[in-house]
Structure formats: structure tokens, C-alpha cells
Amino acid sequence: MKAVIQDRYGTTEVITVDDVPNPVPADDEVLIQVRAASLNGSDRENLAGRPYYARMAGLRRPRDPVPGSDIAGVVVAAGASVTEYAPGEEVFGELPGYRGDLAEYVTTTPKLLARKPPGLSFQEAVAIPQAGGIALRATSGLRPGERVLVNGAGGAGGALVIGLARHLGATVTAVDRADKADHLLRLGAEETIDFETRDWTAHLDRYDRIVDLIAHRSPYRASRALRRGGTYLIVGGHTRVLLATLTAGPPIRWTTGKRVEVLAVPQSRSSLEAVTALIADGSASIAIDRTYSLTEAHETFRRLVSGDNRGKIIIEVS
Numbered sequence: 499m500k501a502v503i504q505d506r507y508g509t510t511e512v513i514t515v516d517d518v519p520n521p522v523p524a525d526d527e528v529l530i531q532v533r534a535a536s537l538n539g540s541d542r543e544n545l546a547g548r549p550y551y552a553r554m555a556g557l558r559r560p561r562d563p564v565p566g567s568d569i570a571g572v573v574v575a576a577g578a579s580v581t582e583y584a585p586g587e588e589v590f591g592e593l594p595g596y597r598g599d600l601a602e603y604v605t606t607t608p609k610l611l612a613r614k615p616p617g618l619s620f621q622e623a624v625a626i627p628q629a630g631g632i633a634l635r636a637t638s639g640l641r642p643g644e645r646v647l648v649n650g651a652g653g654a655g656g657a658l659v660i661g662l663a664r665h666l667g668a669t670v671t672a673v674d675r676a677d678k679a680d681h682l683l684r685l686g687a688e689e690t691i692d693f694e695t696r697d698w699t700a701h702l703d704r705y706d707r708i709v710d711l712i713a714h715r716s717p718y719r720a721s722r723a724l725r726r727g728g729t730y731l732i733v734g735g736h737t738r739v740l741l742a743t744l745t746a747g748p749p750i751r752w753t754t755g756k757r758v759e760v761l762a763v764p765q766s767r768s769s770l771e772a773v774t775a776l777i778a779d780g781s782a783s784i785a786i787d788r789t790y791s792l793t794e795a796h797e798t799f800r801r802l803v804s805g806d807n808r809g810k811i812i813i814e815v816s
């Protein structure tokens with residue numbers, strides 16, 4: 499079968515498309531013929547091996563050379579102990595370990611997979627898993643009228659964070675590059691901030707929640723923009739900010755009444771089903787940037803690394 503191979507960390511030059519042996523499912527796995535895959539910010543990080551948490555997939559080189567973690571496809575075989583899915587069923591979900599999906603066939607645990615709703619195409623369904631899990635957690639507990647700031651809103655995950663926050667009645671300020679402002683307003687943001695010319699941390703005591711998809715400022719500085727009782731959630735970003743947040747969170751809370759936390763988003767079928775139901779009934783929508791074929795792997799990763807994508811990059815596999 500054909501697969502995208504990234505056997506070391508680096509630029510898009512390390513990406514190739516090769517023939518590799520077809521995988522064979524273990525007793526507790528399903529074999530999926532992949533119809534579509536999609537890319538996230540984590541795939542850009544896993545390509546570069548930076549921030550350093552991306553090296554959890556292998557310190558010197560990726561243990562699994564096949565990148566990508568969001569898949570949609572058809573079950574073609576199931577191991578002896580698998581009871582949830584049978585051959586012929588259409589499924590989608592995330593791969594554990596955030597790698598392995600840019601291939602014609604994939605073996606994986608059925609635990610993270612959900613049945614694809616008939617009303618969604620493979621390309622639409624595959625845009626949901628990682629971004630949807632992040633958005634569901636990051637917006638959990640928001641109340642009508644609350645003010646939310648989403649930093650790094652124009653990439654893979656931002657659309658669903660904006661959509662779910664709006665669905666819950668919050669108002670959204672979206673931060674990204676100036677040329678993504680129209681895209682962010684179309685997604686439902688009330689206001690946009692160009693991070694290259696304006697500093698959102700100068701908005702003192704304004705937001706009830708800040709969702710930071712690309713944290714790079716000190717948590718002390720970022721928390722200034724929260725109202726008392728508000729919460730700053732770091733989803734991804736520089737390793738030093740994530741580490742600083744773990745130590746700064748408790749003192750910031752004691753002294754200011756503001757919560758500052760790294761948001762851990764466990765991969766989960768129930769989250770995937772919950773967010774998919776909201777998309778299927780029109781409460782939130784996905785943003786698809788462009789669709790490529792598996793053999794266009796270089797162009798696909800160049801688009802991801804350029805940051806020109808507005809929303810999710812999709813790869814049609816078969």
C-alpha cells in the first residue's frame with residue numbers, strides 16, 4: 499500500500515510517499531481502508547519535532563514514520579475480540595499517539611472510533627476528531643453572555659472553538675493574522691485581533707475565558723486579560739509556557755482569583771460523538787481549507803507549514 503513517510507524531524511523535505519507492507523490487525527484492532535485523513539497543528543509540530551513535547555512520539559526520530567492522526571474510512575477486517583464494528587461499517591476518529599493515518603490502510607483500536615453519520619461525507623467527518631475534542635473541552639461550562647478570547651483561532655482547531663462558544667451564547671474575540679480576519683468573522687467571531695500589530699494581553703480584566711491554541715506569553719501576563727473568576731486554558735504552544743503554567747497556576751489563583759491551566763484533552767469516542775451531533779444538527783460548523791490527494795503529500799505539508807490554511811487541510815486517500 500501507499501503511505502506518507504516522515505522518518506525524521508525536519509522541514510517538508512523529509513516527507514516522502516512510499517510503498518510499505520499492508521498492516522495486519524491484532525486481535526483487539528480493526529483494519530480500516532482510509533478514505534480521508536486531515537491535518538492539525540500537532541502534525542506541523544510532529545514534523546518539526548518542536549515544541550519538544552512533540553518528541554514524545556520519539557526523541558531522535560518518530561517511532562511511527564507515518565504522520566497524521568484524524569481518519570475516516572471503512573472497516574475491512576476486525577480482530578477476533580472486536581465486537582463494536584464489523585467489516586463494511588463507516589467509521590472516523592483519532593489514532594492513539596497522534597500518528598499513523600496517512601496511509602491507504604490503518605490498524606487501530608476501535609475504542610476511539612465512532613460511526614460516521616450518513617449525512618456527513620468522509621471529508622467532512624475527518625475534519626472533526628482532534629479539533630472537536632479540543633473545542634468541546636475548551637468551551638465546557640461556558641454561559642450565555644460570557645466573553646471568550648481564542649488565540650490562534652485561524653488554524654485547524656479554532657473554527658470549532660468559535661462555533662461551540664457561540665452555540666453556548668458566548669461572544670468571541672478571535673486572534674490570528676490580519677489576513678484571516680474575514681474567515682474568523684464568517685465563523686462567528688464578533689471581533690478579531692491581528693497578533694502582529696495588537697497585543698490582546700493589554701485588554702485588562704476583560705475575558706471570562708481565554709483559549710490559547712498557541713501560547714507563547716508568560717501566564718502572568720496572559721492572565722491580566724481575564725476577569726476575576728475567569729479561566730485561561732492553554733491547549734498548545736511553547737514548552738516553556740506550558741511548564742511555567744504548571745508552577746504559576748496556583749499562585750495566580752491565590753492572588754488574583756483567576757484560573758490558569760494547561761488543558762489536557764483525552765482522546766475519546768464520547769467527546770467525538772457529542773461534538774459530531776452538534777455539527778450534524780447545525781449548531782456548529784467545520785471549516786475546510788483545501789483537499790489534496792495522498793500522493794500530493796509535499797504540497798499538503800507545505801500548505802500546513804505555510805500557515806496559509808484557514809481551517810482544516812483534508813487528504814483524500816482512496
Ligand SMILES: NC(=O)c1ccc[n+]([C@@H]2O[C@H](COP(=O)([O-])OP(=O)(O)OC[C@H]3O[C@@H](n4cnc5c(N)ncnc54)[C@H](OP(=O)(O)O)[C@@H]3O)[C@@H](O)[C@H]2O)c1
Pocket residue numbers: 538539540542543628632649650651652653654655656673674675693711712714732733734735761762763764804805806
Ligand atoms: N492539550 C491537549 O491535550 C492537546 C491535544 C491535541 C492537540 N493539542 C495542541 O493543540 C494545538 C492545536 O492547534 P491547532 O491545530 O488549531 O493549530 P494550528 O492549525 O497550527 O493553528 C494555530 C494558529 O495560530 C496562528 N498563530 C501563529 N502564531 C501566532 C501568535 N503569535 N499569536 C496568535 N496566533 C498565532 C497560526 O497562524 P500561522 O499558521 O499563519 O502562523 C494558526 O492560524 C497544537 O499545539 C496541538 O499540539 C493539545
